[in-house]
Amino acid sequence: MNTLLTTPSPSAPARRGTLHTVGRTLLPTLTGSGWPAGRAARLRDVREADVDRTLKQLAAVGTPVRVGRYTLIEPGQDPAERLAQTQAVVTRRRWEAAVVTWDSTGMTDPALRPQLARLFTAICHGEIHGIVAASRTDISAFDEVYESTLAAIRARGGFLTLARSETTF
Template identity: 30%
Template sequence: MSQSNTRHTPGSTDWMDSDNGSRRRYSRTGLSSSVSPNLRLQRLRSGLNQEVFAHVSRVRPTRRVTLYARTQPGQDPEPLFAGLRAEAALHGWQVGQEIFDDGGHQVPQQSSEWLRVRKLCHEGLADGVLVRDRMQISADDFLYENEIRFLHARQCFTALQIPEAAP
């Protein structure tokens, strides 16, 4: 008769009990976490920005930022820009251009003014973009994440005056 290679340990070793004892939840896309989407996006943006800020340019030691504001048609963007200018000054960033879009909330790729921001970053004329909050870029999580990843791929940062996870 052969010997068993199984070791017996004290206590419950039932694999179903140990798996079911955790508080993991599964969704269509796999394992989900209890982190809110806004907090996840804030952590992602912060991590991407840290990589960009770690690089110090010899050509332009002061970071040049583009201010972007999205307003409703007929709304004056100046109050938004005043707050953004103050935020840029707090960080020691040079304001390159101020771009506003009065088309209301729309998909970023359908906004000619947002496409100008992307072009400035792509061509190296801006080191990043500063907006009031994430809704200035997109209310849609997927589209917002695509935009911050696009900017990061061009070694540009995305700064928010009001972080994603702010109450």
């Protein structure tokens, strides 16, 4: 298991279809050296609204923010550098990192990544409130998949925050 720190309760096994996936082949939406500005800004606004909503709810009841730190790496790659970026966010925001994990599947469908599914389950069980990733590519380089994953996290009452903006790699 790709875990550095675990929560006390066991997580449910990953199941196909845990996340909403797009049922067609997607072409990358990258152009030039970055993401299309308008779409990236809209996705950033959606993601940040989810963060703000959850943080306001937690502050209203005096609950500290617990998150799962997550990154996606290629097989054989060391996750330490990307996880350090997520730790910087957690430290700066004074959140608690309850889970630190990664998937080494490379750019696969988020619904098929066992550790990302584990974080979704942790959100559902109230063990964490959100996920901190280094960049949006830890979720998906494809706009439609990224957007549907944000919706799936939101539907579970959680949020995604990034160390780097949607417009950077």
